[in-house]
Structures are given as structure tokens and as C-alpha cells.
Amino acid sequence: xxxxxxxxxxxxxxxxxxxLDAGTSIFLDEKIEKFIESGYIKxxxxxxxxxxxxxxxxxxxxSHLDDVNNKDGFFRFFGLQDKxxxxxxxxxxxxxxxIYTSENQALEG
Amino acid sequence: MILYKKNTFYFWLGFVSWLLxxxxxxxxxxxxxxxxxxxxxxxxxxxxxxxxxxxxxxxxQKSIYKYDKLDINEHFLYVNVTGIIGLAxxxxxxxxxxxxxxxxxxxIEYDQAKDSFFWYFIVHFLGYAYFFFRRLSLYQRTKKRxxxxxxxxxxxxxxxxxxxxxxxxxxEIYLKYILGISALLISVxxxxxxxxxxxxxxxxxxxxxxxxxxxxxIGLAxxYISDLKIQWLKGKLLYDEILFSxxxxxxxxxxxxxxxxxxxxxxxxxxxxxxSLFEQRSDEIFSFQxxxxxxxxxxxxxxxxxxxxxxALLSANTSFGWIENYSDxxxxxxxxxxxxxxxxxxxxxxxxxYNLSEMVLNENKFYQILDLKKDNSFKLIKTRFKSLxxxxxxxxxxxxxxxxxxxxxxxSFTDRTLLTLMALCEQTAVALExxxxxxxxxxxxxxxxxxxxxxxxxxGLLPKIFPQSxxxxxxxxxxxxxxVGGDYYDIITLGKESYRVCIGDVSGKGTQAAFIMAEMxxxxxxxxxxxxxxxxxxxxxxxxxxxxxxxGTFITFILIDILIKExxxxxxxxxxxxxxxxxxxxxxxxxxxQKGIGxxxxxxxxxxxxxxxESYPFEVGDHILLYTDGIVEARNHNNEEFGYERLSDWFxxxxxxxxxxxxxxxxxxxxxxxxxxxEDDFSVLSIKRTS
Numbered sequence: 001x002x003x004x005x006x007x008x009x010x011x012x013x014x015x016x017x018x019x020l021d022a023g024t025s026i027f028l029d030e031k032i033e034k035f036i037e038s039g040y041i042k043x044x045x046x047x048x049x050x051x052x053x054x055x056x057x058x059x060x061x062x063s064h065l066d067d068v069n070n071k072d073g074f075f076r077f078f079g080l081q082d083k084x085x086x087x088x089x090x091x092x093x094x095x096x097x098x099i100y101t102s103e104n105q106a107l108e109g
Numbered sequence: 110m111i112l113y114k115k116n117t118f119y120f121w122l123g124f125v126s127w128l129l130x131x132x133x134x135x136x137x138x139x140x141x142x143x144x145x146x147x148x149x150x151x152x153x154x155x156x157x158x159x160x161x162x163x164x165x166x167x168x169x170q171k172s173i174y175k176y177d178k179l180d181i182n183e184h185f186l187y188v189n190v191t192g193i194i195g196l197a198x199x200x201x202x203x204x205x206x207x208x209x210x211x212x213x214x215x216x217i218e219y220d221q222a223k224d225s226f227f228w229y230f231i232v233h234f235l236g237y238a239y240f241f242f243r244r245l246s247l248y249q250r251t252k253k254r255x256x257x258x259x260x261x262x263x264x265x266x267x268x269x270x271x272x273x274x275x276x277x278x279x280x281e282i283y284l285k286y287i288l289g290i291s292a293l294l295i296s297v298x299x300x301x302x303x304x305x306x307x308x309x310x311x312x313x314x315x316x317x318x319x320x321x322x323x324x325x326x327i328g329l330a331x332x333y334i335s336d337l338k339i340q341w342l343k344g345k346l347l348y349d350e351i352l353f354s355x356x357x358x359x360x361x362x363x364x365x366x367x368x369x370x371x372x373x374x375x376x377x378x379x380x381x382x383x384x385s386l387f388e389q390r391s392d393e394i395f396s397f398q399x400x401x402x403x404x405x406x407x408x409x410x411x412x413x414x415x416x417x418x419x420x421a422l423l424s425a426n427t428s429f430g431w432i433e434n435y436s437d438x439x440x441x442x443x444x445x446x447x448x449x450x451x452x453x454x455x456x457x458x459x460x461x462x463y464n465l466s467e468m469v470l471n472e473n474k475f476y477q478i479l480d481l482k483k484d485n486s487f488k489l490i491k492t493r494f495k496s497l498x499x500x501x502x503x504x505x506x507x508x509x510x511x512x513x514x515x516x517x518x519x520x521s522f523t524d525r526t527l528l529t530l531m532a533l534c535e536q537t538a539v540a541l542e543x544x545x546x547x548x549x550x551x552x553x554x555x556x557x558x559x560x561x562x563x564x565x566x567x568x569g570l571l572p573k574i575f576p577q578s579x580x581x582x583x584x585x586x587x588x589x590x591x592x593v594g595g596d597y598y599d600i601i602t603l604g605k606e607s608y609r610v611c612i613g614d615v616s617g618k619g620t621q622a623a624f625i626m627a628e629m630x631x632x633x634x635x636x637x638x639x640x641x642x643x644x645x646x647x648x649x650x651x652x653x654x655x656x657x658x659x660x661g662t663f664i665t666f667i668l669i670d671i672l673i674k675e676x677x678x679x680x681x682x683x684x685x686x687x688x689x690x691x692x693x694x695x696x697x698x699x700x701x702x703q704k705g706i707g708x709x710x711x712x713x714x715x716x717x718x719x720x721x722x723e724s725y726p727f728e729v730g731d732h733i734l735l736y737t738d739g740i741v742e743a744r745n746h747n748n749e750e751f752g753y754e755r756l757s758d759w760f761x762x763x764x765x766x767x768x769x770x771x772x773x774x775x776x777x778x779x780x781x782x783x784x785x786x787x788e789d790d791f792s793v794l795s796i797k798r799t800s
Contacts (some may be wrong), residue, residue, distance in 0.1 A: 022617075029661075055616035059661030062710050091665065091684040092706030095719045 017049030020057030041073025048079035123165035131225035185320035192327035195230025396420030466511035595622025606673035693730030739789035
């Protein structure tokens with residue numbers, strides 16, 4: 001899985017491509033942690049190129065969500081493929097985070 | 110002594126036979142008291158002679174072959190002692206004659222006694238030596254040698270038979286010549302079977318040398334004392350004497366024994382100088398064995414390296430060296446434990462500024478400096494040593510270290526030595542690697558056993574027996590991707606015709622999920638029998654999960670109350686796959702989708718805010734299917750997912766099943782995926798309303 005980073009003011013934009021499974025989710029976890037330590041608490045994730053997400057991948061977002069929310073930050077997602085949207089919806093995760101169709105929409109909020 | 114114990118029967122048989130023979134000759138022989146010539150007296154004399162020889166040879170043969178272990182020294186000792194005793198007897202008789210000079214009383218008895226004793230001892234001396242040398246020559250039993258011996262034994266048998274006839278006709282003489290010469294030739298051929306000499310060490314060779322020399326001297330002494338010498342002095346041909354007398358058989362035996370003795374002596378002498386080298390080689394072979402044994406018996410690598418060091422020094426004919434242990438970090442490389450006969454500072458001369466051990470390990474080849482004084486890199490070092498050798502100790506999978514050897518002589522290490530040292534090092538490395546692989550595999554076995562136990566325990570956490578009722582039939586089955594997994598379901602009876610059912614899926618799989626699954630069971634059982642309404646139970650479960658589990662872990666969960674009397678079910682869904690409801694009235698299958706976040710994700714407020722409880726009519730003929738996401742996500746070889754649609758279709762077709770529903774779904778899924786083992790955990794629980 002590849003992660004591309006972009007910044008807009010105090011928002012970190014991470015574009016994921018490939019698969020987020022047990023192995024690759026560790027990288028993502030470390031990255032998010034480093035960002036949070038550096039003071040970034042506003043995240044936008046681009047899922048257009050993401051084909052698959054496992055429970056470990058979901059776990060990464062779940063484990064940091066509370067922290068980010070408490071610091072008045074957010075996790076936002078855009079460009080989810082149908083399957084992944086379904087996963088988020090079944091789990092009820094979409095009730096805790098915001099899902100958008102495009103990057104701009106996600107940035108605007 | 111090993112030989113004097115048994116065979117007393119045969120010994121006395123031989124002895125009595127000798128007595129008979131002696132007494133008969135005393136009475137009826139040529140020097141006899143009375144020359145009683147009765148008709149067959151010569152024939153009887155021959156019979157007794159042959160009997161005497163035969164019985165004593167039988168006894169001697171049994172003595173030699175009694176024991177499996179061939180103790181060369183003991184056998185030589187016995188034969189030489191026999192010879193010396195015989196000589197002593199004969200010498201005593203000689204002394205008696207000398208004492209009496211010409212006027213010897215009982216001269217007939219004297220001659221007879223001398224003759225008799227001579228025969229007894231010469232037969233025992235030569236006979237024992239014959240069987241002893243026969244056994245030596247068959248140290249390595251080959252067909253060729255056994256055939257030669259068969260030939261020899263036939264010849265000897267013929268010689269013995271000929272002893273019956275002393276008539277002197279021409280045929281007999283030619284026959285004796287042929288037999289004699291054939292026996293001589295066979296003796297020579299047999300005498301080159303002296304490979305027993307090769308297996309002796311230097312000390313043993315010296316002992317054998319002394320024994321054989323003594324043996325030959327004793328034999329010479331017997332020859333001197335016997336009548337043959339007297340005849341020889343008279344100028345007659347010795348060989349003729351043997352041919353024409355009773356001495357023929359014993360002469361042939363004596364021939365073999367002397368030839369074998371002389372050739373053994375020569376070969377012993379010629380082998381002595383090189384015997385130390387031979388010993389060294391066989392010590393090397395034992396070194397290999399000792400290294401293997403050390404590695405087998407001790408837990409620590411250091412003992413093996415010590416054994417290797419000892420063997421290497423022996424092989425290389427030097428006393429100086431060490432083994433540098435391999436480590437990725439140069440600082441951790443250690444030589445002090447195996448260093449021999451030199452100080453660490455001396456060794457440092459060769460390791461401080463050079464990376465020889467790494468070099469030989471990387472190139473997997475030894476490194477040698479024939480003359481340190483002439484080598485550009487080393488000539489400036491102040492050292493007493495003149496040559497250096499470094500050999501890698503490694504296998505393709507494991508680097509152990511490097512062996513360093515120093516010698517005070519230049520060009521000290523021969524090609525042969527290099528080959529042996531490389532073999533020793535490789536042997537040690539392989540044995541150490543095998544030992545660690547064995548340990549790994551034993552550890553693996555232990556883990557497997559643990560896992561099997563875990564599986565059994567987890568199996569016990571899932572219900573096998575379901576509540577029995579006319580109104581309702583349950584069926585449930587789980588299949589884990591690994592030995593243990595994270596799926597959970599349970600059924601408890603709340604009251605008459607009222608049940609609480611749950612199904613849950615811990616994120617992840619394997620051991621971690623299994624532990625959490627067990628915790629979930631605890632949480633469910635603690636909460637399910639309380640009076641709290643469903644949403645409250647779910648919220649408390651969410652809190653328990655938030656408390657117990659690590660941050661990224663969550664559990665999807667469904668809790669469903671089945672109320673038969675009210676013909677309905679109440680359902681809360683926390684992030685889990687929606688259950689399928691079959692209504693017999695409309696012959697349709699519907700997924701029951703409700704809002705609800707998985708357990709362990711949201712805080713209490715967010716969770717409660719987003720949880721819903723719904724009720725659905727549940728009538729006779731209706732069927733509910735609970736399952737985990739492994740089922741819908743199962744993929745076949747075309748990488749297609751089974752999916753919700755296919756599942757719904759399947760349920761529609763198969764909803765009539767009652768207690769076999771779960772089993773059938775699992776087996777149909779496995780058939781569809783064409784895989785033996787699921788990639789994710791599968792679980793199914795179905796509830797059929799029967800009346």
C-alpha cells in the first residue's frame with residue numbers, strides 16, 4: 001500500500017492506494033501517530049485508490065478516533081469505493097466520521 | 110588367563126591320546142622293550158600317531174576360537190610359553206644326559222621320553238601357532254582367503270592320511286613332493302594376509318614384533334634340539350628326512366607357521382616408522398566422532414568448539430591456535446575461550462588490524478600464509494610464528510566462526526591437513542546447525558500441542574446442545590480459519606418459550622481473537638440474564654469492551670430476543686452483518702438492517718445515540734439466519750465473493766432445513782469456494798419456528 005501526503009493549512013491529506021490489511025495497517029498507524037505527536041489533528045483520507053480494508057485497517061482509524069476528536073480534530077474520508085462504503089456503513093463507523101465524495105468537499109467540511 | 114579355563118575335556122582327550130601313543134611306542138616301537146612284531150603293529154602305531162595329532166589339534170582349534178575378541182598379545186604369550194616350557198623339558202633331559210655322560214641308565218626310556226615330550230610340545234607349539242596365524246590371516250574375511258584356506262586344509266588332511274603309509278614306493282614320494290610344494294606355495298600366498306598389523310598402534314606393533322621374534326627363535330631352538338638337527342649335521346638333506354618320516358605332516362604345518370612368522374616380522378619392521386602417521390589418521394577419524402558426541406551430549410556450543418580445537422591441533426601437528434566466534438558486531442567476537450598455548454596479545458597481532466575471519470566466512474575458503482616473514486602484510490609483526498592458517502566454520506544457514514592455526518615452522522600445513530581441517534570445521538558447523546534445528550522443531554511441536562489444547566478449550570466455549578422445544582429448532586456451527594478464532598454465538602433460555610441469542614465477531618483472527626472471544630462470552634453471560642432491556646445490555650457490553658480491549662479492537666455483535674408466545678423477535682445490531690429473515694407467509698428473505706455501531710468503537714453516548722432496537726413478527730414456518738462476515742466474503746477460485754445476494758438465494762432454497770441448516774450452509778460454502786480451509790472464520794446460527 002502506498003500513502004501520499006499533502007497538506008492544506010493544518011489539515012493532513014493522506015491518499016491511500018492498494019490494500020489496507022494486517023501488514024500495511026502498521027505503517028499507517030505509525031504515520032498517524034507521528035502526525036498527532038507533531039500536532040496535526042485534522043485528517044482527510046482519500047480512498048479512491050483503496051481496494052480493500054481489513055478489520056486491522058479499520059482498527060487503525062478506530063484506535064485514534066477518540067484522541068483526535070477530543071483534541072477537536074477530525075477524520076474525514078472521501079472517494080470510498082462501494083464495497084468499502086458498505087463496510088463502513090454496516091459497522092456503523094459512518095455514524096462517527098464524515099464521508100464525502102470528493103477531496104474538495106472533504107476539505108470544506 | 111583366558112585359555113586355560115574351558116576345553117578341559119578336549120585337553121584330556123588329547124593328553125590321553127598322547128599317553129597311549131607314547132606308551133605304545135615304548136612297548137612296541139623301534140626302541141622298544143621287546144621287539145614284539147605282531148601282525149598289525151606298525152598300522153596300529155600309525156593309527157595312534159594320527160589320533161594323537163588329531164585330538165590335540167582339535168583341542169588347540171577350540172582354544173583359539175573360543176573367544177570372539179582377538180587378543181594378539183595373549184595368543185603370542187600362550188604359544189611362546191608353551192614353546193618355552195617344551196624347550197625347558199627337553200633342556201632338562203639334555204642336562205640329565207650331560208650329567209651322566211656316556212653311561213646313561215635307562216637309555217631306552219630316556220630316548221623314548223625325549224621323543225614323546227618333543228612330540229607333545231612340538232604339536233602344541235606349532236599347532237597353536239597354526240590356528241593362531243590362521244585366525245590372524247582371516248582378520249578380514251574375504252572369499253579368496255577362505256578359498257585358500259580350504260585348499261590348505263584339504264592338503265593337510267591328505268598329509269595326515271599319508272602318515273599311515275611309510276612303505277616308500279615311488280608314487281608315495283612323488284605325492285609327498287607335490288603335497289609339500291603345494292602347501293609351501295599356499296603358505297606363501299596366505300602369508301600376505303597380514304592386515305591385522307595395520308590396526309595396531311605403535312606400542313602394539315612393538316609388542317608383536319618382540320613376540321614374533323621370540324616365536325621364531327623358539328622354533329629354531331626346537332629344530333636344533335630335535336633329531337632333525339642331528340640328521341642335518343650328518344649331512345643328510347633335511348627335506349628328505351621330513352618326507353620319509355613321521356615329520357611330514359608336522360613339517361608342512363611348521364613350514365606355514367615359519368613363513369607366516371617371517372613375513373609378519375618383516376612387515377612389522379617396515380611398518381614401524383610410518384605407524385605413527387597411521388595412528389594419527391585413525392585418531393582423526395575418532396576426532397570426528399568425538400565432536401559429534403560432544404555436540405549431542407552438551408547444551409553449549411563452547412564444548413563443541415573446544416573439541417574441534419583439540420582435533421584441529423592434532424591434525425595440523427601444531428599446538429597453537431584459537432577459534433574466533435562469529436558475531437555481526439566485531440566487538441562481540443570472542444577468541445579467549447578456545448585459545449591454546451599462546452597469549453591473547455600474540456593472537457591479537459593477527460586479528461587486530463585484519464578481518465581474516467570475516468574474509469574466510471564470506472569467501473567460504475581457507476586462507477593460508479606459508480611464510481609470515483615473507484608476506485607483505487604480516488612480515489613486520491614481531492612473532493615467533495612462521496605460518497598461519499584460517500579456516501571458516503559455517504554452513505549455508507549458520508555462521509559459527511573461524512579457526513586460526515599458527516605454527517613455528519613455515520609451510521607447515523600440508524594439503525592433506527587442509528582437507529581434514531575443512532572437513533572437521535564443516536562437520537562441527539553442520540552438527541551445531543542440526544542441533545539448533547532440532548531444538549527449533551521441538552519448540553514447534555510444543556507450540557502445536559498448545560494450539561491443539563487451545564482449540565479444544567475454545568470448542569468447549571461454543572454451545573453444542575441447544576434448547577429443545579416443539580416451537581423452535583436451533584442449529585449452529587463454527588469453522589475457524591486457524592486452530593482458534595474470534596467468532597462467538599450463544600443461546601440462553603430466559604423463560605418458558607423465551608430465548609436470548611447472540612452472535613459476534615471479534616476483529617482479526619487467530620489466538621488474539623480467541624482470547625477476546627472468551628472475554629465476550631463472559632460479558633454476554635454476565636449481562637444476558639439481567640433484567641436490563643436489550644439496548645441497555647448492548648450499551649453495557651460496549652462499555653465492558655471499551656474497558657477490556659486494546660484500542661484498535663472491536664467486536665461486531667447481534668443480540669436477539671425470541672419471544673414465542675408473542676410471536677415476535679426483538680433485535681439489536683451492533684455493526685454486525687444483518688440477519689436474514691425468511692417469512693413463510695410471503696416466501697421471501699429480507700435482511701434486517703438497523704442502525705448500530707460495533708462494540709468497542711464509540712463512547713457510551715455516541716453508542717447509545719446510534720443504537721436502535723426493532724421487533725419483527727416471528728411466526729410458524731419462519732426462519733432467521735445469523736452468520737458472520739466470513740461467509741459473505743468467502744472467495745472462490747475466480748476471486749468472486751459469495752456475497753449477500755447468493756446467501757439470500759441459498760437461504761430461500763434451504764430454509765426448510767431445521768437442525769441441519771448451519772451444517773449445510775458451511776458445507777455448501779466450502780464446496781462453492783473449492784477450498785478445504787476457510788480464509789476467515791465462518792459461523793452460522795439459525796432459528797426455525799416450527800410450531
